[in-house]
């Protein structure tokens with residue numbers, strides 16, 4: 704499964720969708736959410752998919768990560784064809800190879816920052832010592848070591864999102880999916896989050912796929928795909944993406 708080589712040395716993209724279509728039907732109403740969409744996401748980059756609310760971004764993330772099935776078309780992730788995996792194999796794939804960050808942080812109110820990060824590592828079967836060590840390292844990487852004993856109610860929005868990133872990062876996933884990770888945050892915190900995601904792609908070789916309708920993020924990504932009405936309209940590369948190291952926590 705370790706197919707996440709750099710794009711220069713590998714012709715296998717980290718993620719690939721071929722002619723993917725998806726519709727939702729409720730009663731007589733049929734909504735075509737993804738319409739014959741194809742894309743390739745290269746490894747070790749921060750790719751941003753931007754587009755207006757309702758254009759299908761979250762559905763696309765769910766499909767590329769194996770959470771939802773396509774009506775037609777094909778999805779490959781790290782070289783595996785997701786449509787050919789049964790439920791169990793898909794669950795395993797998500798547990799071992801993917802991390803998620805959401806707009807609403809999805810933290811447990813009763814757990815400390817440290818416990819939020821440690822919990823999924825126990826599910827992955829790591830020893831208690833290894834899990835604790837990884838949790839400490841990940842929280843340190845997002846600048847939260849001094850606050851790791853605090854619960855969500857004692858943390859700011861930006862800090863909560865950094866906990867969520869540490870939780871995803873600690874799994875050491877090849878694929879990191881972020882759905883509107885900055886939408887609940889002010890500009891400074893939003894920029895810190897996107898810079899951390901960028902740094903993760905650079906230093907860990909993680910493939911980071913972020914979807915957002917926030918136009919401020921566009922300059923920070925390695926590559927920007929614009930989406931509208933279930934299709935990719937444009938695909939452009941930032942030769943020198945903006946990474947403001949000043950806002951990355953110590």
Ligand SMILES: Nc1ncnc2c1ncn2[C@@H]1O[C@H](COP(=O)(O)OP(=O)(O)O)[C@@H](O)[C@H]1O
Pocket residue numbers: 727728729734736754755756757758759760761762763
């Ligand atoms: N489970 C679902 N059942 C019915 N309609 C859905 C479902 N999920 C998404 N949709 C519809 O699909 C469209 C795209 O949704 P979504 O992928 O969430 O867009 P975005 O993330 O870009 O805002 C919307 O019209 C939404 O209402």
Ligand SMILES: [Mg+2]
Pocket residue numbers: 760761762882883
């Ligand atoms: Mg969405």
